Amino acid sequence: xxxxxxxEEKRDALRELVNIGMGTAAAALAAALGTFVELTSPGLEVTxxxxxxxxxxTGAWRNSEIEAVRQPFFGAFTGESVMLFDRPAHxxxxxxxxxxxxxxxxxxxxxxxxxxxxxxGACVNGIAESLAELVSFAPPTRLGTRADVRAFLSREAVxxxxxxxxxxxxxxxxxxxxxxxxxFLPEPSMLRIDQALSRLLDGLAAx
Amino acid sequence: xxxxxxxxxRLARMALRKxxxxxxxxxVTEAASGSEALRCIEGSxxxxxxxxxxxxxxxGYELLKTLQDTGRMLPTIVVSADVQTLAVERVIKxxxxxxxxxxxxxxxxxxVLVRAGLL
Amino acid sequence: xxxPQADATAALGPAGLAxxxxxxxxxxxxxxxVTVDADGTVMQWNRFLHAHTCLSPEQVIGQNLYDRxxxxxxxxxxxxxRSVFLLKNFAFTSWRQRPYLFRFDNHRPLTGGAEPMRQxxxxxxxxxxGEVKAVSIVITDATDTYESQTRLDEAVAALAAQxxxxxxxxxxxxxxxxxxxxxxxxxxxxxxxxxxxxxFDIDHFKRVNDTHGHLVGDEAIKHVASRAVAILRVTDFVAxxxxxxxxxxxxxxxxxxxxxxxxxxxxxxxxPFTALSEVPLSVTISAGVSxxxxxxxxxxxxLAEADxxxxxxxxxxxxxxxxxxx
Numbered sequence: 001x002x003x004x005x006x007x008e009e010k011r012d013a014l015r016e017l018v019n020i021g022m023g024t025a026a027a028a029l030a031a032a033l034g035t036f037v038e039l040t041s042p043g044l045e046v047t048x049x050x051x052x053x054x055x056x057x058t059g060a061w062r063n064s065e066i067e068a069v070r071q072p073f074f075g076a077f078t079g080e081s082v083m084l085f086d087r088p089a090h091x092x093x094x095x096x097x098x099x100x101x102x103x104x105x106x107x108x109x110x111x112x113x114x115x116x117x118x119x120x121g122a123c124v125n126g127i128a129e130s131l132a133e134l135v136s137f138a139p140p141t142r143l144g145t146r147a148d149v150r151a152f153l154s155r156e157a158v159x160x161x162x163x164x165x166x167x168x169x170x171x172x173x174x175x176x177x178x179x180x181x182x183x184f185l186p187e188p189s190m191l192r193i194d195q196a197l198s199r200l201l202d203g204l205a206a207x
Numbered sequence: 208x209x210x211x212x213x214x215x216x217r218l219a220r221m222a223l224r225k226x227x228x229x230x231x232x233x234x235v236t237e238a239a240s241g242s243e244a245l246r247c248i249e250g251s252x253x254x255x256x257x258x259x260x261x262x263x264x265x266x267g268y269e270l271l272k273t274l275q276d277t278g279r280m281l282p283t284i285v286v287s288a289d290v291q292t293l294a295v296e297r298v299i300k301x302x303x304x305x306x307x308x309x310x311x312x313x314x315x316x317x318x319v320l321v322r323a324g325l326l
Numbered sequence: 327x328x329x330p331q332a333d334a335t336a337a338l339g340p341a342g343l344a345x346x347x348x349x350x351x352x353x354x355x356x357x358x359x360v361t362v363d364a365d366g367t368v369m370q371w372n373r374f375l376h377a378h379t380c381l382s383p384e385q386v387i388g389q390n391l392y393d394r395x396x397x398x399x400x401x402x403x404x405x406x407x408r409s410v411f412l413l414k415n416f417a418f419t420s421w422r423q424r425p426y427l428f429r430f431d432n433h434r435p436l437t438g439g440a441e442p443m444r445q446x447x448x449x450x451x452x453x454x455x456g457e458v459k460a461v462s463i464v465i466t467d468a469t470d471t472y473e474s475q476t477r478l479d480e481a482v483a484a485l486a487a488q489x490x491x492x493x494x495x496x497x498x499x500x501x502x503x504x505x506x507x508x509x510x511x512x513x514x515x516x517x518x519x520x521x522x523x524x525x526f527d528i529d530h531f532k533r534v535n536d537t538h539g540h541l542v543g544d545e546a547i548k549h550v551a552s553r554a555v556a557i558l559r560v561t562d563f564v565a566x567x568x569x570x571x572x573x574x575x576x577x578x579x580x581x582x583x584x585x586x587x588x589x590x591x592x593x594x595x596x597x598p599f600t601a602l603s604e605v606p607l608s609v610t611i612s613a614g615v616s617x618x619x620x621x622x623x624x625x626x627x628x629l630a631e632a633d634x635x636x637x638x639x640x641x642x643x644x645x646x647x648x649x650x651x652x
Binding site: 009012013015016017019020021022023024026027030036037038039040130201204205 | 221287
């Protein structure tokens with residue numbers, strides 16, 4: 001297993017950058033959903049691909065029916081992000097934007113894609129902007145259910161040994177959902193982020 | 208002026224400290240949590256507090272409420288990633304002077320300080 | 327001081343092209359581009375859109391997008407645009423979720439059917455002084471992809487209908503079992519041969535799923551299926567009948583022999599195994615055995631008897647084999 005690149009200090013810094021990004025996302029979602037949105041990222045881990053898979057089968061996600069969205073990004077750092085929702089999130093979010101239970105599955109899926117686009121954008125941009133780097137996004141697409149996520153992790157995530165797991169607590173007024181953003185980064189990109197974080201921290205420490 | 212910075216992220220505290228104008232940078236204390244902040248406030252007098260909202264045990268909203276309820280309120284500028292209108296309204300109602308968006312490239316802080324008559 | 331004309335052609339936009347070249351590129355590019363401000367007023371309308379709507383820029387620019395195109399899904403589009411204005415992020419739509427934004431005919435020279443053009447859209451924020459002042463909507467024709475996908479889906483569906491196997495375990499699926507059952511019944515009757523059926527399932531399966539998760543549950547199903555295939559003969563048929571339920575058909579076997587085989591299966595299934603190379607597990611199965619009799623009506627009846635016997639195994643405490651007695 002490749003040794004994890006980021007120091008504790010840098011992970012703390014990343015956590016804060018993601019947090020800032022989440023604040024912007026919350027504002028946008030609040031406007032879109034017409035309600036108070038609380039988006040907090042209480043946890044950010046740097047981990048390896050195997051652990052990501054394992055975590056889906058234990059703890060809070062063990063019995064969830066998962067709906068997942070994937071979105072690639074490129075530029076100063078390249079990688080792919082996957083956002084996981086639990087089943088209640090799917091139905092509730094669709095309801096919030098005015099789709100009833102009789103509305104088409106694809107319309108409900110579109111809401112998930114839109115929300116994922118906002119949250120993933122916030123997460124990755126939160127990191128990029130604060131590091132004064134530029135990142136662009138490809139369109140989000142539906143990844144699928146738990147089985148599809150597993151297949152993705154074993155097959156397509158092969159280029160990425162390390163990843164970030166960002167747990168996103170998603171609260172809409174009284175309702176709360178489980179969601180998680182996974183950011184997969186190939187080693188060169190992890191290195192670039194590590195270097196950019198060094199620059200940021202050095203800049204802050206200096207006078 | 209005795210300044211208290213409350214934020215669970217060391218990076219955020221560093222960044223805010225760096226963004227403070229010289230007039231406010233001389234006597235700065237840092238607290239890494241809501242409860243630590245309460246202890247600091249009980250122990251000494253502060254003239255200005257910069258407060259983050261999303262903190263694990265006692266969050267920003269709760270801290271403001273406690274200070275209000277116990278009559279220990281002090282001039283506060285909330286520095287937060289969450290800038291929804293509803294968030295701004297909430298903190299103003301709880302007695303804060305203003306809410307400033309957290310950013311590493313913001314010049315907003317100076318403007319807010321001037322408007323609040325603290326500079 | 328240079329003349330205004332020289333200034334205009336000398337002015338370079340982003341990517342190094344003269345600004346008027348850029349304008350021409352936007353106008354002529356083979357995707358639709360329309361730009362609106364925060365109020366929904368149209369600021370720009372390119373040739374692609376002109377061609378598909380027969381509305382020139384002069385007829386659209388300056389007007390409210392929703393007034394000009396009342397068939398647009400206003401509430402959804404306003405929400406979408408609002409998030410781009412706020413977040414300064416790109417947003418996207420795909421034909422897979424939303425077939426089109428503007429309803430255009432699709433202009434395929436030979437195959438152009440009655441289907442409207444399928445569209446992928448990208449929403450691009452245009453910033454000035456740190457704020458998004460306008461959003462450009464780029465509309466791409468995705469009809470070709472839609473048509474390929476439809477043909478692919480149809481081929482896959484046809485293939486699946488012919489498929490005989492259960493994807494998870496590799497044993498036969500229920501549809502195949504029912505076909506085989508019919509054929510074996512006919513043959514057994516014609517040649518006066520025996521035919522037995524064993525119906526078996528995993529005890530307390532829901533508990534396995536709840537305790538260890540669905541993936542381990544799947545492993546348990548695979549384990550039982552593989553034991554069945556190993557123990558039964560080459561001429562026997564093993565099929566996955568339901569979630570954790572299986573049926574085995576044993577042509578030429580009488581009820582006593584079938585019961586013996588079922589007992590060997592019960593023993594083998596109960597042995598501990600490792601799921602997902604780390605989770606130690608053991609499960610048990612209950613089984614019911616039936617055999618063809620002169621008065622057995624049809625295949626369905628044969629299975630129904632095995633089912634009754636399976637039920638008796640459950641009632642008697644599970645992890646056992648019961649033979650059906652009429």
